[in-house]
Amino acid sequence: MSRVIVVDDDPLACRILTRMLGPDHQVVAFGNGEEALAHFRQYGAEIVLSDLKMPRLGGMELLARVKEINPEVPVFIITGYSSLDGAVAAVKNGAYDYIAKPFDPDDVLVRINRALKERRLEETVALYRQERELEQERHVPLTGSRCMKEVLELGRRAARSDSSVLIQGETGVGKELVARMIHHCSLRRDQPFVPVNCGALAEGVLESELFGHERGAFTGAVTRRAGYFELANHGTLFLDEIGTTGNPFQVKLLRVLQDRTVTRVGSGTPIEIDTRILAATNQNLEEAIRRGTFRNDLYYRLSVVTLVIPPLRERPEDIPLLVEHFMRRYGQINPRVSGISEAGRRLLEGYDYPGNVRELENIIERAMILETSEQLTPQSLLVRGGTTAGSTEEEPLRMEEAERDHILRVLRSCRGRKLEAARLLGINKTTLWRKMKRYGLEGEQEGI
Structure with missing residues (x-):
């Protein structure tokens, strides 16, 4: 009342x-x-x-x-x-x-x-x-870098149109996050955002997933299925790792972009779509065009607007912001940790991050699991290869010894759950199994 x-x-x-x-x-x-x-x-x-x-x-x-x-x-x-x-x-x-x-x-x-x-x-x-503003803030990459802010501003301007956008950058720089920002800044924000990793699907599977298929179109097609283009109708389709696709698929994708229709596998009836395309790649597509592995006409269709995301090593001012952000994200893992030591800060600011933002996030998540004090220290902030770059207080370990020790610590923190340990280590389960066998850790796992 x-x-x-x-x-x-x-x-x-x-x-x-x-x-x-x-x-x-x-x-x-x-x-x-x-x-x-x-x-x-x-x-x-x-x-x-x-x-x-x-x-x-x-x-x-x-x-x-x-x-x-x-x-x-x-x-x-x-x-x-x-x-x-x-x-x-x-x-x-x-x-x-x-x-x-x-x-x-x-x-x-x-x-x-x-x-x-x-x-x-x-x-x-x-x-x-208010919720819309908060939602948009959640999809805006955290940055204090002038060059990154310029990229994001260009992305916001591109969001006002329905033109295709090509997002380029090294693995782990946050290409999908930028794509989500463009979607949430556009008039399509209330419609679906559908991400597809083209590199994770075989050519024939990719065609069926994107365009859909009719019942009986191929072995295993027991029902009719709409493709991602239809699922993203009136919204945004994000094609990640577009540079990994083969020429036959590129021809079909070009036809979809030109005609604004898709034809399901096993059907001859085109379906009209209104789907905005955002694509991303960590490859140099211009070089791929010269090699003949990527079509130049498709490239020009996709790159009406091109955003190049700088790697993390070129925007060091973002490292403290991202460290704080990831520590808050994974704070529930180890509530005791409330900050980062000065030595740990120097370590992170001096590292070159070949895996970019994704690697930094992995480092912080792992450190929150391993840290036993109230601040993150170089001992828990292990970087790729198991080293603690910048630590001069102890005699450095051989690379193999450091990696063996690090894998064992992660396995113990996960109580022997290899799938979870592999995720924290940034490798797949098969690679973890090979390394455990190489370092003689199968027997050690029994006591984890």
Whole structure:
């Protein structure tokens, strides 16, 4: 029930309005503006109905005070027909409406319910906008780098159109995150964002996944299936690792981009689509064109706008921001850790991150698992190869010894769960098994 404050120095008017509104609203009535204002300051209200002429604190002054506290609350001014000019002036000064005496119960209820409905709609819109802003912030890469900010600004401008965007950069720099930012800054933000890793799918499978297939189109196609282009209709399709695709698929993709239709495998009927294409690669496509492994006409279709994301080593000012961000993300792993030591900070700022942001995230997640003190130290901030670059206090281990020790520590932290350990180490389970066999860790695992 909505809370309504009624203010009138006429007790009869207060009783009438309370009786009228009582069944549907929680009504509190006051005989003077000062008491009503004190109650509003403490408890608030969704609607205020105030007489225009009252001793000490009149309706115009109460209106002004209520608006100072909460300008969104609708205020109705109650007046007799002889004072309608004052009521009109109150509306010009911010009152929602006026109610003339004697009251028409149906009219009063209709107007109050309309005011409440409008206010709830405004609150819903404001909440939606706030959530949208927060959602967009979550999809904006964290950076303090001028060159990265320029890339993101170009991406925001590109988001205003439906043109294809090609995102280039080394593995792990955050190409998909930039693609998500473009989608969430576009008019398609409420429609699907569908990412596809082209490099993880064989050529024939990729065609079926993207374009869909009909029942019986090939062995195993027991049902009709819509492809990713259809699933992303009116939204955005993100084609990651586009440089790994072969020429036959490139020809078909080019036709889709030109005709804006897809044809499912096993069908001859084209389906119209309205899908925006974002593509990404860690390869030099211009060099691939010269080698004949990538079509130049497809390249020009995809690269209407090209974004080149700089590697992390070229934006060192981002490292402290990202370290803090990842420590918050994985803080629940080890709540005891509250910061990073100065030696650990120097270590991270001096590393060149061949795996870019993804590698830094992996380093921090692993360190949060391994660290036993209240700050991340070089001993837990192991980088690729198991070294603690920059540590000069102890004689450095041989590479194999450091890697064996690091794998054993991660296995112990995961209580022998090899799949989880492989993920933290940034390798697959087969590679982990080979390294365990190489370093004689199969027997050690029994005691983990």
